[in-house]
Amino acid sequence: MSKFLLAHDLGTSGDKATLFSTDGKLLDSCTYEYETKFFNGNWAEQNPMDWWKAFCSTNKRLLKGRDTSQVAGLAFSGQMMGCVCVDINGQVLRNAIIWADQRSVEEEKYIKDKIDETEFYKIVGHKISASYSIEKLMWIRNNEPDIFKQTFKILLPKDYIIYRLTGKFVTDYSDASGTNAFDLINLRWSDRIIDISGLDKNLFPEVHPSTHIAGEVSKVISEECGLAPGTKVIIGGGDGVCAAVGAASVEENVAYNYLGSSSWVAYTAKKPVFDKELRTFNWAHMIPGYYAPTGTMQAAANSYNFMKKILFEGLSVVENENSLGVYDLMNNQIISSKIGANGLLFLPYLLGERSPRWNPNARGAFIGLKMEHTKGDLIRATVEGILMNLDIVLQIFKKESNITDINVIGGLAQSDPILRILADVYGINVHKLSYLEEATSIGAAIAAGVGSGELKDFNEVHKFIRREENIAPNRENHQGYEKVKEVFNNSYYALLDIYQQLITL
Numbered sequence: 273m274s275k276f277l278l279a280h281d282l283g284t285s286g287d288k289a290t291l292f293s294t295d296g297k298l299l300d301s302c303t304y305e306y307e308t309k310f311f312n313g314n315w316a317e318q319n320p321m322d323w324w325k326a327f328c329s330t331n332k333r334l335l336k337g338r339d340t341s342q343v344a345g346l347a348f349s350g351q352m353m354g355c356v357c358v359d360i361n362g363q364v365l366r367n368a369i370i371w372a373d374q375r376s377v378e379e380e381k382y383i384k385d386k387i388d389e390t391e392f393y394k395i396v397g398h399k400i401s402a403s404y405s406i407e408k409l410m411w412i413r414n415n416e417p418d419i420f421k422q423t424f425k426i427l428l429p430k431d432y433i434i435y436r437l438t439g440k441f442v443t444d445y446s447d448a449s450g451t452n453a454f455d456l457i458n459l460r461w462s463d464r465i466i467d468i469s470g471l472d473k474n475l476f477p478e479v480h481p482s483t484h485i486a487g488e489v490s491k492v493i494s495e496e497c498g499l500a501p502g503t504k505v506i507i508g509g510g511d512g513v514c515a516a517v518g519a520a521s522v523e524e525n526v527a528y529n530y531l532g533s534s535s536w537v538a539y540t541a542k543k544p545v546f547d548k549e550l551r552t553f554n555w556a557h558m559i560p561g562y563y564a565p566t567g568t569m570q571a572a573a574n575s576y577n578f579m580k581k582i583l584f585e586g587l588s589v590v591e592n593e594n595s596l597g598v599y600d601l602m603n604n605q606i607i608s609s610k611i612g613a614n615g616l617l618f619l620p621y622l623l624g625e626r627s628p629r630w631n632p633n634a635r636g637a638f639i640g641l642k643m644e645h646t647k648g649d650l651i652r653a654t655v656e657g658i659l660m661n662l663d664i665v666l667q668i669f670k671k672e673s674n675i676t677d678i679n680v681i682g683g684l685a686q687s688d689p690i691l692r693i694l695a696d697v698y699g700i701n702v703h704k705l706s707y708l709e710e711a712t713s714i715g716a717a718i719a720a721g722v723g724s725g726e727l728k729d730f731n732e733v734h735k736f737i738r739r740e741e742n743i744a745p746n747r748e749n750h751q752g753y754e755k756v757k758e759v760f761n762n763s764y765y766a767l768l769d770i771y772q773q774l775i776t777l
Contacts, residue, residue: 289333290334291334315369331499344721357426358432373402392465399550406471409471423475430447482509542563551629576684602651613653616649616650656693702742
């Protein structure tokens with residue numbers, strides 16, 4: 273009889289708990305949603321007590337009627353780049369500042385004044401940014417001194433739950449690599465960066481591999497959290513890196529593309545990719561000895577759903593003559609248009625942009641609108657804009673690696689027309705995986721399996737997920753997109769001055 277592997281994906285909107293068997297079957301899953309407080313323009317916080325409630329509730333729902341002693345191991349996929357301050361007794365001192373928070377701009381500027389940005393990039397694998405944990409902790413020091421004086425450790429979101437279960441202040445290499453304070457090459461906290469920040473290195477937790485057993489569920493906490501005493505607690509990883517494992521990117525040069533609200537292209541490599549223009553960044557992989565070079569854009573499915581809202585708001589399934597769902601209608605509209613959307617371009621910068629532009633002031637735009645354009649042209653241009661933007665990231669990585677195939681996951685990967693365009697824009701083979709929305713959970717489950725000794729290594733992910741559909745690029749279409757890409761990039765640069773003017777309006 274196979275045992276259970278329990279994965280918790282502690283995300284921005286909620287905790288998704290998923291139960292797998294050790295032979296790779298998805299048995300059940302459930303989600304507990306919690307609140308994010310957005311305020312002061314670009315501040316974003318969550319209450320860690322809500323994470324704990326979600327964790328306990330989902331365990332009990334998922335394991336009801338099952339033998340909890342059969343859970344071989346529990347591991348986490350966690351939202352990254354957060355900041356949880358706890359005192360010496362592990363008590364939370366304030367709400368967690370999460371990844372989406374951008375308040376620490378002065379702290380970002382302070383670091384930029386102290387170190388060359390390229391030198392910084394080559395230490396931590398990321399740009400200096402208010403998005404990351406160390407800048408957030410500096411903000412607390414500078415603006416909430418009473419809280420900072422009581423702070424014994426800074427934890428990342430998943431690691432707070434691990435502390436509650438085991439009493440250990442730990443994190444893993446992948447999540448640590450999203451703090452802007454981690455030496456990516458030597459896999460340890462960076463003395464250089466922490467000294468520049470003026471913080472004490474003792475504030476940071478111990479760092480271990482993702483498969484490290486942090487401890488076991490104590491008897492005291494077991495009844496509250498719904499797990500058997502003695503259940504092994506394995507650290508797991510940051511959600512962006514768990515997704516790599518869940519997308520079967522577990523060997524060198526295997527690339528994948530997550531097509532969700534935001535979207536990223538990443539692959540598995542034996543060394544980081546340090547782009548001369550600092551357009552991409554790097555995580556430590558969950559697999560020892562590997563890295564996950566990555567480029568993430570802000571508004572992929574966000575842009576697509578924006579167009580859905582604008583063009584099809586209020587339209588139900590029964591209000592069209594073929595009784596199609598709205599996404600099916602959008603697929604048909606995409607097919608009705610041609611490569612280049614009949615001369616229409618879309619710049620997908622509705623939320624500014626991270627990689628590859630790193631321009632928070634960039635804005636979305638349609639360029640080339642004519643009276644003859646149709647809904648199909650608008651939707652196809654939106655898809656093409658998203659994918660041409662991601663292709664910039666892919667081309668950076670193709671200069672470093674022999675990438676000939678890419679696995680795709682995420683909500684937009686459900687659309688066959690979108691995957692066809694993706695293959696033609698990228699010019700490589702595209703593989704749709706059997707699970708499109710469970711990659712982070714699968715990554716955490718594999719870490720639980722390897723850490724508990726139930727799975728041999730990360731290659732056993734192939735028990736859990738497989739390639740279901742293969743799409744080869746049309747070479748003629750790919751050549752057509754090469755011309756469109758040039759105009760797409762020229763359009764972005766032509767509008768740089770306009771973006772600056774728009775923010776003054």
